[in-house]
Amino acid sequence: MKINPGNTLLTKNRLDNISEHDRHRQHYLDVVQAFSRLSYESIYIIDYSNMSFEYVSDNPLFLCGHTADEVLQLGYEFYFRHVPAADLELLSILNDAGFDFYAALPEKERKQYSISYDFHLTSRAGKQILVNHRLTPLFLTTEGKIWKSMCMVSLSSQQKSGNVRIFKQGSNDIWKLNLETRKWIKSAKPVLTxxxxxxxxxxxxxxxxxxxxxxxxxxxxxxxxxxxxxxxxxxxxxxxxxxxxxxxxxxx
Incomplete structure (x- = not known):
């Protein structure tokens, strides 16, 4: 599968326009910034209406040699520059499958779900690290589409890319993505005594x-x-x- 900067990674969630009703939201970025100061993890706010970042934490570990402001300006171009081709394809697959999963959910439940996955970032010096992304919807449009999401980035505890999981708040259920069949397989969280x-x-x-x-x-x-x-x-x-x-x- 050939991927180039002319394509997006999120074709399943194209938003043609955002209504004035949807745009009338309370300002929340001060809260995000405060939370970012208390966490070692990096936080991104993704705006799907223009495929951009609204906020990027100033955490150098995950910025591949850029400043947070530079990544903010790059938007999704950041991934095309710093994610290996095989992992770009992985991101494309999981986003298609992820948005299909969300589209099948009752609208009132969509904010209860989050997705987790691992992929490589390559710095400008050529060094790779395996990172984990965890995303959850922040705002939905009046049509129920995901408008903005919060993404938390940390070092992965896994050995390789993939490991795509969807979790539901307050539930022990987990959905794992089979990357070969592109189907979600329902299982349960591990249980410890x-x-x-x-x-x-x-x-x-x-x-x-x-x-x-x-x-x-x-x-x-x-x-x-x-x-x-x-x-x-x-x-x-x-x-x-x-x-x-x-x-x-x-x-x-």
Whole structure:
């Protein structure tokens, strides 16, 4: 599939015009900026009416050598410059599939859903990092189309691009995108026991195996058993990835 800057990545959500009713919104960017100051993650506000960014966090890790103002001016051209061709195709596929998914939802529920996926960014120096994007609708038009979205960017806990997931607020359901068939497969979030969550939270606080064992009055080998069970349930191989998965799945 050939992709060039003349194409958009979001053909399923073309907005021809925005009504005055839709434009009459309370100003919210001060709140976004305040939240950005409190988070290590980068925040983007995407405006689908003109395929631009309304806000970009000043976080150099995800700007590929640009300033936030430069990325703001580049808009989606930023991705054409800094995302490898294979991952651009991935973004095109997941956006088509994602907007098809949203279009099938009852309009009143659309803001309850968010999408997560991983892809590479290449800096101007040629170095690649794997990042995670999580998007959720911010404003809908009166016709129910997504007008603006909030995107949070962080380092990915995965090993490769893809990992496309849709989550619903207040639900244990997850929809995973099969990139070959381009179909969504419904599954459930991984579940940890109360004890496993307790152990994981203590790892997040920086406690060692022996310290955790002392705090919950068990042997260190029992903590190692809980850790193995956590890895199995979250399908990871180390505690850093376990914590990242738990956060991404809103388990802790």
């Amino acid at each position: 109360d004890r496993e969550l307790e152990v994981l939270r203590m790892y997040a606080q920086g406690f060692s195996i022996s310290q955790i064992a002392e705090k919950i009055f068990v042997a260190p080998d029992t903590i190692k058993y809980y850790r193995r069970r956590i890895f199995e349930r979250l399908e990871v191989s180390n505690i850093a990835d376990a914590l990242a998965q738990a956060v991404n799945n809103r388990l802790v």
